[in-house]
Amino acid sequence: MTSLAPRAAKRLRLSNTPRSVCTDCRRTFASSVRAQQQQQPASSQHARQDEKTTHFGFDTVAENLKASRVAAVFSSVASNYDTMNDLMSLGIHRLWKDHFVRSLNPGIRPTTSAQPQGQRILDIAGGTGDIAFRMLDHATNINRDTQTSVIVSDINPEMLGEGRKRFSTSPYQAAGRVSFMEANAEQLDQVESNSIDLYTVAFGIRNFTHKQKALEEAFRVLKPGGVFACLEFAPNLNNPVMNAVYKRWSFGAIPLIGQIVAADRDSYQYLVESIEKFPSQQEFAGMIRDAGFLLPGQRPEDEVVKAGWEDLTMGIAAIHKGVKPA
Amino acid sequence: MSLTPMALRSVLRTPTGLRPLLLQAPRALYHSYEHAQPPPYREAESAILSSAFTYVPTHGFTQEALTLGAKDAGYLDISTNLFPKGAFELVKYHLTTQRLGLKDRIQFPDGQMGVGRKVRSLVLERLRANADTGVINRWQEALALMSLAENIPASLRELSALSDEIWFLSGDISVDTSWYTKRASLSAIYAATEVYQTTDKSTDFKDTEQFLDRRLEELRVMGGAVGNTLEWVGFQGGALVNLLRSKGVRI
Numbered sequence: 251m252t253s254l255a256p257r258a259a260k261r262l263r264l265s266n267t268p269r270s271v272c273t274d275c276r277r278t279f280a281s282s283v284r285a286q287q288q289q290q291p292a293s294s295q296h297a298r299q300d301e302k303t304t305h306f307g308f309d310t311v312a313e314n315l316k317a318s319r320v321a322a323v324f325s326s327v328a329s330n331y332d333t334m335n336d337l338m339s340l341g342i343h344r345l346w347k348d349h350f351v352r353s354l355n356p357g358i359r360p361t362t363s364a365q366p367q368g369q370r371i372l373d374i375a376g377g378t379g380d381i382a383f384r385m386l387d388h389a390t391n392i393n394r395d396t397q398t399s400v401i402v403s404d405i406n407p408e409m410l411g412e413g414r415k416r417f418s419t420s421p422y423q424a425a426g427r428v429s430f431m432e433a434n435a436e437q438l439d440q441v442e443s444n445s446i447d448l449y450t451v452a453f454g455i456r457n458f459t460h461k462q463k464a465l466e467e468a469f470r471v472l473k474p475g476g477v478f479a480c481l482e483f484a485p486n487l488n489n490p491v492m493n494a495v496y497k498r499w500s501f502g503a504i505p506l507i508g509q510i511v512a513a514d515r516d517s518y519q520y521l522v523e524s525i526e527k528f529p530s531q532q533e534f535a536g537m538i539r540d541a542g543f544l545l546p547g548q549r550p551e552d553e554v555v556k557a558g559w560e561d562l563t564m565g566i567a568a569i570h571k572g573v574k575p576a
Numbered sequence: 577m578s579l580t581p582m583a584l585r586s587v588l589r590t591p592t593g594l595r596p597l598l599l600q601a602p603r604a605l606y607h608s609y610e611h612a613q614p615p616p617y618r619e620a621e622s623a624i625l626s627s628a629f630t631y632v633p634t635h636g637f638t639q640e641a642l643t644l645g646a647k648d649a650g651y652l653d654i655s656t657n658l659f660p661k662g663a664f665e666l667v668k669y670h671l672t673t674q675r676l677g678l679k680d681r682i683q684f685p686d687g688q689m690g691v692g693r694k695v696r697s698l699v700l701e702r703l704r705a706n707a708d709t710g711v712i713n714r715w716q717e718a719l720a721l722m723s724l725a726e727n728i729p730a731s732l733r734e735l736s737a738l739s740d741e742i743w744f745l746s747g748d749i750s751v752d753t754s755w756y757t758k759r760a761s762l763s764a765i766y767a768a769t770e771v772y773q774t775t776d777k778s779t780d781f782k783d784t785e786q787f788l789d790r791r792l793e794e795l796r797v798m799g800g801a802v803g804n805t806l807e808w809v810g811f812q813g814g815a816l817v818n819l820l821r822s823k824g825v826r827i
């Protein structure tokens with residue numbers, strides 16, 4: 251890995267030496283972000299002492315700037331964002347998504363209901379519709395449910411555009427089982443309270459500015475008994491040695507590869523850093539509980555959070571779930 | 577716990593899955609009489625599991641029973657995600673509630689019965705609960721779920737807890753070195769007898785009762801030395817595994 255980096259850099263005649271990749275791009279941003287900033291008044295460019303700030307990767311930025319920066323990142327990686335997931339997950343994010351959907355078991359079996367109504371699934375940060383497709387496939391093929399429908403929601407119209415394109419030729423589109431909604435996950439005004447069976451968010455929540463607020467919105471829109479489910483990278487692997495190796499990979503190589511395959515190192519750098527900033531599994535499960543959810547597997551006598559998630563592949567990623575009490 | 581070489585040999589001969597049973601350290605006796613026990617389930621879980629349990633005789637220990645129970649309890653199909661272990665949670669529910677309920681199923685008149693007779697009655701009473709709840713015809717499904725690698729530790733923990741409970745209710749509260757072997761022997765006897773019960777076609781489980789008496793008698797005859805008992809437990813463990821395998825259970 252260490253030898254790969256300098257050689258690749260030379261081939262591309264990058265001005266930075268690989269060692270400075272990490273430190274340098276913490277200070278610089280993707281050109282698209284910079285262009286956008288330059289249109290704004292100078293005073294909003296920097297986070298001032300008296301403004302509320304939040305993380306943008308390792309940078310601290312004014313809260314009101316984060317959403318637009320995240321938007322810029324995803325606009326610039328929209329068409330090849332799968333590459334990023336492939337790199338971060340060592341190629342296994344597709345298997346994780348399969349497992350995520352299978353473990354949730356969406357869809358209603360005709361045998362458990364006299365007149366199945368189907369479920370209403372809300373896939374937040376649904377981007378290109380990857381999760382939605384799997385949900386509908388599972389409901390249809392495994393549970394013989396042809397009613398269940400998915401609302402794919404994303405803050406970024408370009409990502410949603412990719413999803414629309416993908417679904418346009420599918421039978422699900424024709425059957426009216428998929429719809430698209432542009433919305434910030436922190437404020438889902440367009441969704442009625444107590445109206446959703448299953449809320450999913452895959453590789454999205456770490457980009458939200460106010461994660462707790464998003465969790466509270468999830469709680470509001472879910473029906474009593476409804477399920478919140480999240481698939482997300484975790485900041486640290488379970489095994490310290492593997493963790494060190496993986497960190498070296500993610501911080502050392504991925505931004506560089508982002509530069510090579512997408513000519514956009516900074517967006518990839520942000521994505522790596524945003525994972526590092528994400529709360530640990532236990533902390534995040536605590537946030538889910540604070541929003542009002544029951545954590546699966548948590549024992550009644552335990553005050554501290556001990557359950558509610560499943561680690562995937564040594565803890566590179568995790569699945570979190572919560573059930574809204576009825 | 578230090579093991580004699582002979583005892584160690586029988587531990588090693590025991591199928592891996594059953595070894596923890598022999599090696600568990602004694603923990604503080606923990607019984608419903610002495611402590612106010614925390615409820616084993618949260619409200620939502622109790623509501624769903626108790627409703628779901630009524631579907632076990634007809635639908636088996638299955639995800640479907642769990643789903644139907646969730647709906648009866650005012651939850652949704654999707655709410656069964658509350659149970660990470662799925663259908664096995666229904667098995668655990670039966671094991672836990674029947675273990676905790678055992679003390680209410682049987683009362684011993686003062687000073688009339690020896691510990692041995694009480695143990696026998698308690699085991700029979702616990703087995704009767706399998707029939708009373710109507711799950712005995714489905715119990716082989718439960719055994720299959722219990723023998724899945726990921727469920728073995730929880731199943732053994734329940735078995736040990738039942739064994740503890742039976743010794744405690746029989747009035748045996750010794751915490752000396754015989755504690756290990758007593759617990760292990762009773763666990764093995766209980767497990768074997770329960771497997772036998774699933775195949776018993778006799779009226780009122782008369783054959784199961786006789787099966788249990790033969791196992792208890794063997795234990796009485798061989799149970800003198802610690803080494804012997806452990807060897808016997810190892811043997812019973814092996815026999816149990818063979819019986820399960822002959823029933824098509826993959827362990």
Ligand SMILES: C[S@@+](CC[C@H](N)C(=O)[O-])C[C@H]1O[C@@H](n2cnc3c(N)ncnc32)[C@H](O)[C@@H]1O
Binds near residue numbers: 321406
């Ligand atoms: C890495 S993509 C994940 C896409 C898809 N769920 C998947 O698993 O492949 C992250 C998505 O989160 C979206 N996102 C970021 N901030 C958001 C917010 N506050 N509300 C809704 N979506 C947001 C981005 O636009 C982007 O499409």
